[in-house]
Amino acid sequence: MVAARRRYLESGVYEPIAAGVWQALMDGLEGEAPYACLDAGCGEGYYPRYLRQQDKEGQLALIGLDISKWAAMAAARSSPDIRWLVGSNAQLPVPDGSLDALLCMFGFAVPEEFLRALKSGGIWVQVEAGSDHLLELRRIIYPTLKADKDVAQEPAAGFSLEACERIRCEISLTSQAQIADLLLMTPHLFRASAQGLEQARQLTSLDVQVDVLVKVLRRL
Template structure:
């Protein structure tokens, strides 16, 4: 068992004026005097009230708990393994590599990367707009930098990151471009046309026709690699089905009859269909 301590990312910026934050225990301060405390759980809240669109943005405590139960069961591990491969194949230069998960949720994917990173090559940052998600993440992995913040304003300097992950999240290409080093990579995970098809057939009376069309690559990036990952999942309890539903947008789009049909299920066989794209900053 190695006693190696992975590096913690230190190049944080003030979300109010963009100036560098310096750590003066237990707070982070910028030259303008703005101060951000480290919470007792170990995370830093870098989402000022004026940058919030609601009082409590992002996933609720219940949604975070559902996502954690579902992901920790291991059903999406093939996706996590695909992200690890994409990251390791795409990174360039010398370690340690600064890697930020933009929309990290309760931290399943950064934790998986940390477990795989036996050589301590990654300085991992998990960022999410939900304080409940980041609070849950920080309790489990103190060797990862956890931040409450927005993908629209990543609290890092220009060109500070070697990689940005955006896994089923809200991508902001211009901000990713700013934060990445030249040659850095953006790993995007998106749902494919058959993703959770069986669940969607139960929820909706009719499915929208998939309008598959070639997507343009964001300015400043080139598409370097794309991998489609497909596998089957079997859920054997109503509780696990309910957790999956609560962590998807379908919970809030479905009709009451559709939700009731799902609540009657005690088992469900599903397809998982995702696309992992690696885009390199020019």
């Protein structure tokens, strides 16, 4: 899974999402740099690495956290200038009120723990799938699609919703291997029907929609 995630993300297909996160941070961070920024559920580190590349002035003190030691080890080998930790979003290994920003990229959000770890006025950037995200692939691998989630949810206690940007674009997956990597790095591999997975394995290319929400929540 770690290797599949690296191959897929390093191909650049999700760069519009990474760029949206960078912009959300630059628009939302307050006070003086450096800013302590933790990616909760960083995987093999694509998004922290992207942020480091954009951060020409050294404004961000980046931390990547993942529950998988294999993911954290892969990230550490690729970018030793970023601090990488093994741990759970349910119990972040950082002191109370120590973070200026916290990212959660398609991951397991724990609002109470995020509230504890963020400074007053700090921001939580939550990235989640929109209703059309990977729609073309989901139509192939599932017999039926679930109803759309309610995207207009109230912010968690202790936070205010400051911004919500929807990023939409179309990407082209150009090989069976790339489609397989996408499936392997997501829960879809374990939820899809056997017939749907077999159909996906026959594909050699596929155009799919990217549809994500980038929410910025500020700690009160």
